[in-house]
Amino acid sequence: MVDYFKARIFLEPNEVPKEWVNIVPDLPTPMTPLVNPMDGKPAPPEMAFAIFPKECVLQEVSQEETIPIPNKVREILVSTYRPTPLHRALGLEKELGIEGDDIKIFYKNESVSPTGSHKPNTAIAQAYYAKKDGLEELVTETGAGQWGSGLAYGCNLFDIKCTVYMVRASFIQKPGRKILMRSYDAEVHASPSNLTESGKAFIAKDPDHPGSLGIAISEALEHSLRSDKIRYSLGSVVNFVLLHQTIIGQEAKLQLEKVGIKNPDVVIGCMGGGSNFAGLMIPFAKDKLNGINSEVEIIGVEPRACPSVCKGEYRWDFGDTSMKGPIVKMHTLGHTFIPSPIHAGGLRYHGIAPIVSILYNNKVISAEMHHQNEAIGAGLQFAKAEGILPAPETTHAIKEAIDQALKAKEEKEKKVILFNFSGHGFFDLLAYKNYMTGDLENYELPTEEIQRALASEEMPKIDESQF
Amino acid sequence: MVDYFKARIFLEPNEVPKEWVNIVPDLPTPMTPLVNPMDGKPAPPEMAFAIFPKECVLQEVSQEETIPIPNKVREILVSTYRPTPLHRALGLEKELGIEGDDIKIFYKNESVSPTGSHKPNTAIAQAYYAKKDGLEELVTETGAGQWGSGLAYGCNLFDIKCTVYMVRASFIQKPGRKILMRSYDAEVHASPSNLTESGKAFIAKDPDHPGSLGIAISEALEHSLRSDKIRYSLGSVVNFVLLHQTIIGQEAKLQLEKVGIKNPDVVIGCMGGGSNFAGLMIPFAKDKLNGINSEVEIIGVEPRACPSVCKGEYRWDFGDTSMKGPIVKMHTLGHTFIPSPIHAGGLRYHGIAPIVSILYNNKVISAEMHHQNEAIGAGLQFAKAEGILPAPETTHAIKEAIDQALKAKEEKEKKVILFNFSGHGFFDLLAYKNYMTGDLENYELPTEEIQRALASEEMPKIDESQF
Numbered sequence: 001m002v003d004y005f006k007a008r009i010f011l012e013p014n015e016v017p018k019e020w021v022n023i024v025p026d027l028p029t030p031m032t033p034l035v036n037p038m039d040g041k042p043a044p045p046e047m048a049f050a051i052f053p054k055e056c057v058l059q060e061v062s063q064e065e066t067i068p069i070p071n072k073v074r075e076i077l078v079s080t081y082r083p084t085p086l087h088r089a090l091g092l093e094k095e096l097g098i099e100g101d102d103i104k105i106f107y108k109n110e111s112v113s114p115t116g117s118h119k120p121n122t123a124i125a126q127a128y129y130a131k132k133d134g135l136e137e138l139v140t141e142t143g144a145g146q147w148g149s150g151l152a153y154g155c156n157l158f159d160i161k162c163t164v165y166m167v168r169a170s171f172i173q174k175p176g177r178k179i180l181m182r183s184y185d186a187e188v189h190a191s192p193s194n195l196t197e198s199g200k201a202f203i204a205k206d207p208d209h210p211g212s213l214g215i216a217i218s219e220a221l222e223h224s225l226r227s228d229k230i231r232y233s234l235g236s237v238v239n240f241v242l243l244h245q246t247i248i249g250q251e252a253k254l255q256l257e258k259v260g261i262k263n264p265d266v267v268i269g270c271m272g273g274g275s276n277f278a279g280l281m282i283p284f285a286k287d288k289l290n291g292i293n294s295e296v297e298i299i300g301v302e303p304r305a306c307p308s309v310c311k312g313e314y315r316w317d318f319g320d321t322s323m324k325g326p327i328v329k330m331h332t333l334g335h336t337f338i339p340s341p342i343h344a345g346g347l348r349y350h351g352i353a354p355i356v357s358i359l360y361n362n363k364v365i366s367a368e369m370h371h372q373n374e375a376i377g378a379g380l381q382f383a384k385a386e387g388i389l390p391a392p393e394t395t396h397a398i399k400e401a402i403d404q405a406l407k408a409k410e411e412k413e414k415k416v417i418l419f420n421f422s423g424h425g426f427f428d429l430l431a432y433k434n435y436m437t438g439d440l441e442n443y444e445l446p447t448e449e450i451q452r453a454l455a456s457e458e459m460p461k462i463d464e465s466q467f
Numbered sequence: 468m469v470d471y472f473k474a475r476i477f478l479e480p481n482e483v484p485k486e487w488v489n490i491v492p493d494l495p496t497p498m499t500p501l502v503n504p505m506d507g508k509p510a511p512p513e514m515a516f517a518i519f520p521k522e523c524v525l526q527e528v529s530q531e532e533t534i535p536i537p538n539k540v541r542e543i544l545v546s547t548y549r550p551t552p553l554h555r556a557l558g559l560e561k562e563l564g565i566e567g568d569d570i571k572i573f574y575k576n577e578s579v580s581p582t583g584s585h586k587p588n589t590a591i592a593q594a595y596y597a598k599k600d601g602l603e604e605l606v607t608e609t610g611a612g613q614w615g616s617g618l619a620y621g622c623n624l625f626d627i628k629c630t631v632y633m634v635r636a637s638f639i640q641k642p643g644r645k646i647l648m649r650s651y652d653a654e655v656h657a658s659p660s661n662l663t664e665s666g667k668a669f670i671a672k673d674p675d676h677p678g679s680l681g682i683a684i685s686e687a688l689e690h691s692l693r694s695d696k697i698r699y700s701l702g703s704v705v706n707f708v709l710l711h712q713t714i715i716g717q718e719a720k721l722q723l724e725k726v727g728i729k730n731p732d733v734v735i736g737c738m739g740g741g742s743n744f745a746g747l748m749i750p751f752a753k754d755k756l757n758g759i760n761s762e763v764e765i766i767g768v769e770p771r772a773c774p775s776v777c778k779g780e781y782r783w784d785f786g787d788t789s790m791k792g793p794i795v796k797m798h799t800l801g802h803t804f805i806p807s808p809i810h811a812g813g814l815r816y817h818g819i820a821p822i823v824s825i826l827y828n829n830k831v832i833s834a835e836m837h838h839q840n841e842a843i844g845a846g847l848q849f850a851k852a853e854g855i856l857p858a859p860e861t862t863h864a865i866k867e868a869i870d871q872a873l874k875a876k877e878e879k880e881k882k883v884i885l886f887n888f889s890g891h892g893f894f895d896l897l898a899y900k901n902y903m904t905g906d907l908e909n910y911e912l913p914t915e916e917i918q919r920a921l922a923s924e925e926m927p928k929i930d931e932s933q934f
Contacts, residue, residue: 007546013477079474079557080854090546112579114854116893153854176643179896182903183850383650387547387581387620426583426893429646436649 007090009106009255011083016074019066021246022059023282023355024239026289028362031239032354033467034060034326035316040462043326051224051232051325052240053129059240067243073125076157081113081120082247086255087421091385096405102414103405106264107421108252108280111388115180117423118276119150119235122244126233127154136229137161141191141216143272144170144345145177146391146423147235152186165191165199165219168211170345176427191216198222198322212338213349214321221324236273237319237328237353245279252418253283261416263293266404268419270396271300271309271367272346274353276422277397282355285364298365299404300356301396303375305443306339308332308352309360309367313454316462317351327460330357333445334453340443342372343431344392350453370399371442376435378402379425391423392431474557476722478550483541486533488713489526490749490822491706493756495829498706499821500934501527501793502783507929510793518691518699518792519707520596526707534710540592543624548580548587549714553722554888558852563872569881570872573731574888575719575747578855582647584890585743586617586702589711593700594621603696604628608658608683610739611637611812612644613858613890614702619653632658632666632686635678637812643894658683665689665789679805680816681788688791703740704786704795704820712746719885720750728883730760733871735886737863738767738776738834739813741820743889749822752831765832766871767823768863770842772910773806775799775819776827776834780921783929784818794927797824800912801920807910809839810898811859817920835867838909842866843902846892858890859898 024031033042048057059067069077089105098105110118130138138155141164142148148164155162164186171178171190181188189195191211192202198218202209209215217234224232234241256264267284269277281298288294302310309331317332319325332351333339339348359365372392379395381402382388390398401419408415425432434440491498500509515524526534536544556572565572577585597605605622608631609615615631622629631653638645638657648655656662658678659669665685669676676682684701691699701708723731734751736744748765755761769777776798784799786792799818800806806815826832839859846862848869849855857865868886875882892899901907 008480010480013475079554087546156851157854175900176893176896179900179903180856180893183847183856183899185851380650384623384652387624389647389650426643426647429643432650433642433646436646 007088009086009258011251011255013078013083015254016078016082017069017247017250018074019068020243021066021250021283021286022062022064022243023286025063025065026286027358028289028364029358031358032329034328035462037323037327037460040466042467051221053126053133053135053231055129055132056126056240059243060238070128073128076124083251084112085109086252089386092382095381095385096402096409098405098409103408104416105401105405106256106416106418108248108418109421110248110276111421111424115149115153116426117146117150117391118245118248118279119147120153121247121279122235122241122275123150123154124157125244127158127160130160130231131158135160135231137163138231138233139163139220139223140233140235141165141213141220143167143213143348145174145181145427146346148186148188149177149180150235151233152181152184155186156184162186163223164188165193165216167191167213167216167345168209169341173430174427191219193219196222198324210341212321214335217320218322218324221320236275237351239355241275242278242282242353242355245275246282248279248420249281249283252280256418263296264416264418266297266299266415266417268299268301268397268400268417270347270393270422271302271352271356272349272393274300274356276420278353278356280420281365285359288364299400300365300367301400302367302369303342303344303347303396304369304371305342305445306333306348307369307445308350310369311445311450314357314361316460318460319351323458327462328354330354331360333450334456334459336456336458337450337453342443343428344372344396346393347396368400370396373435373440373442375399376431376440380432380435389425390421391425392428394422474555476553476725478718478722480545480550482721483545483549484536484714484717485541486535487710488533488717488750488753489529489531489710490753492530492532493753494825495756495831496825498825499796501795502929504790504794504927507933509934518688520593520600520602520698522596522599523593523707526710527705537595540595543591550718551579552576553719554853556853559849562848562852563869563876565872565876570875571883572868572872573723573885575715575885576888577715577743578888578891582616582620583893584613584617584858585712585715585746586614587620588714588746589702589708589742590617590621591624592711594625594627597627597698598625602627602698604630605698605700606630606687606690607700607702608632608680608687610634610680610815612641612648612894613813615653615655616644616647618700618702619648619651622653623651629653630690631655632660632683634658634680634683634812635676636808640897641894658686660686663689665791677808679788681802684787685789685791688787703742704818706822708742709745709749709820709822712742713749715746715887716748716750719747723885730763731883731885733764733766733882733884735766735768735864735867735884737814737860737889738769738819738823739816739860741767741823743887745820745823747887748832752826755831766867767832767834768867769834769836770809770811770814770863771836771838772809772912773800773815774836774912775817776823777836778912778917781824781828783927785927786818790925794929795821797821798827800917801923801926803923803925804917804920809910810895811839811863813860814863837863837866840902840907840909843898843907845869847899847902856892857888858892859895861889
């Protein structure tokens with residue numbers, strides 16, 4: 001038996017951070033702007049104000065080191081689920097044959113939020129700012145539904161209408177999340193839908209189109225332009241969302257200090273748009289850029305079916321499939337690329353956060369890929385050893401943490417490994433069922449498919465010398 | 468907006484209780500024994516030892532005021548999910564038009580356990596005792612699956628095999644819980660099954676028999692007799708299970724004291740077998756029996772489709788449908804009664820804990836009934852106001868808490884209301900979907916049906932004068 005008393009590290013409610021940590025001023029190469037698709041030039045603030053709540057736009061371009069968390073937002077976080085626990089994975093260590101304290105695995109448990117993932121950390125903030133702006137509705141896209149249910153929860157707190165375009169494949173496969181969103185009074189549509197021009201174009205090609213995050217973003221963006229009382233809300237990729245998630249890494253640092261650990265050796269998170277990974281690692285990456293614990297390895301983990309960073313190209317691309325929104329510079333598989341239907345719906349995005357791209361280009365962080373069978377297998381191993389069933393997205397981080405621990409064991413190294421347990425898998429049980437019955441497919445993305453998507457005529461040509 | 472900082476009351480890890488609270492020595496009329504169906508006399512200890520782990524049998528008949536929680540059990544509780552939060556339902560109060568501090572609604576949130584309900588509180592203890600006895604397997608029944616997944620989790624912690632007979636209707640309707648149990652390596656069978664004589668008899672009558680908790684108990688009991696390394700495990704009804712749950716009420720008392728509340732006015736829980744209700748209320752009922760806060764109202768809530776206490780008879784009856792187990796004295800609808808298929812599967816039990824029966828007979832507690840539409844409607848109102856989606860079982864307690872609060876508001880009374888939030892509804896979303904689409908049926912149990920079940924020839928005749 002393991003010593004369970006060492007296994008959960010608590011914080012006091014008043015230790016929940018009072019500010020978000022901004023990494024933009026520390027980036028080794030300058031932050032790239034959002035670009036207006038009309039003229040290929042940096043989007044003027046008016047354009048961004050027409051899409052997002054005002055305060056979010058200001059945070060997007062802020063050069064401040066930290067940004068205060070509004071009292072009301074912090075109050076809600078503290079009264080509902082923060083601070084979240086940091087667990088020492090003693091059960092998993094035992095399962096891996098790791099004894100003693102040379103190798104320690106920790107995970108930050110974001111699954112304890114009301115909707116079961118890290119997403120409310122930014123949803124609550126965005127809904128708060130929307131209310132402040134006098135808005136009446138936020139509209140968004142969702143894949144597996146973690147973000148959609150997070151935003152539905154946030155909007156409901158502030159009596160704002162929430163509309164969600166949900167990727168059709170998930171809409172059908174994961175009815176639970178849809179019902180959860182509706183229980184918070186959100187309006188949920190399968191995407192592509194007949195409610196937008198973008199959606200209609202895809203339905204015309206294929207009435208049963210499975211959809212993608214890129215298409216759903218196009219529909220949500222189009223919907224947001226219906227009225228001046230509606231804005232678009234994004235659950236990842238952009239700077240201000242990553243900023244709101246830094247509460248995760250700040251708490252984790254404090255919790256590690258409480259058990260005498262000044263710095264972890266490895267920090268791991270799964271990457272879709274990049275927000276849960278960034279939320280955990282930004283405080284550590286900021287330290288690293290400032291010469292503190294510069295040895296820390298920071299690893300983002302992608303599915304082999306959609307490896308935007310590991311196999312994509314760093315270039316200008318649309319964030320959405322129908323080219324409705326701004327152009328961003330990021331690692332991308334091309335906005336026309338439709339990923340295979342892996343269960344980790346939140347990782348099925350063709351691009352990645354620009355901040356994550358810049359950190360990767362400058363070797364501040366690295367990236368790994370795993371197949372969904374290996375990931376879900378690691379998730380099941382984790383569930384048996386630690387008791388909590390992870391979301392398919394999260395299993396990718398777990399697989400990497402296990403690999404890192406086993407490598408350290410073989411090489412007889414001392415190592416502190418920290419990963420983000422971004423969400424539970426209670427709405428994704430089909431993935432586990434299929435794994436257990438041997439019916440889970442692995443998808444390896446062929447290089448030709450990436451080349452084809454990147455060579456599409458629709459890929460934007462941006463002349464940076466014009467900025 | 469409400470003041471969210473008042474809304475969650477924390478405890479320190481070292482404030483998790485070190486002992487369980489036993490109400491048996493305080494009961495106003497003596498505890499009734501388990502009776503041997505063979506001779507109609509109190510079951511000898513050997514009989515109980517053949518069914519349950521040894522320490523559990525000793526706890527079942529203990530007259531001690533308190534019983535120490537084994538260190539290992541407490542360590543696991545503290546390292547995984549305890550103390551659980553106590554929430555002030557400020558969102559719900561606002562929704563009900565309650566202002567100020569005259570009426571306060573609190574709920575104890577047991578949904579934060581790894582399997583999402585209060586069940587691990589006893590599952591961990593039972594698995595620990597089973598391991599201590601050198602057992603290799605625990606076998607049990609489950610309805611909606613809260614208990615089955617709780618025990619699967621507990622057994623997995625101690626490397627004991629877990630076998631679960633799951634009521635067939637739920638096995639089909641709630642595939643999620645089945646996959647969760649299997650992810651902890653449990654073996655799960657639809658009940659009635661072809662694996663036991665009891666099961667075969669029901670399948671012979673109807674190959675698609677929907678099953679019931681009473682039938683599943685019979686199968687599990689029969690299975691437990693296969694080997695001396697197997698014992699039966701029960702998730703409610705008997706004294707030692709209620710004892711293990713008293714950790715809930717003890718924590719809640721301490722948490723209320725932290726916000727200056729010495730005693731609540733109303734304590735509420737939903738009742739199936741009675742364990743979550745008893746776990747919350749026993750510390751308060753024990754006080755009441757000892758002249759402390761004797762005004763407290765303690766209310767157990769049943770579904771109208773299965774009102775064992777409100778409409779059943781207090782008499783000797785079998786705990787299981789096939790008359791394999793001991794006979795107990797309790798409020799019962801008759802062991803042959805098959806309840807309507809309400810979504811609150813955990814409340815579909817023909818009887819109730821003997822301790823709860825005795826407290827009810829002596830007017831220490833009272834009971835109420837609600838229809839499932841009203842309950843699920845209250846659950847949805849709660850989800851919107853508080854953010855957490857309740858299990859269908861839990862919604863019955865919520866409905867009663869809302870009614871009590873509205874009554875106090877109308878009568879301009881001061882009132883502190885406390886209820887047990889026994890579990891979340893992430894595995895029970897169909898109930899909410901059907902409610903929202905108007906497809907949820909109400910079932911009122913006809914008196915003739917109860918009379919028929921209670922008049923069955925199979926009802927045991929016990930002569931207490933022979934004891």
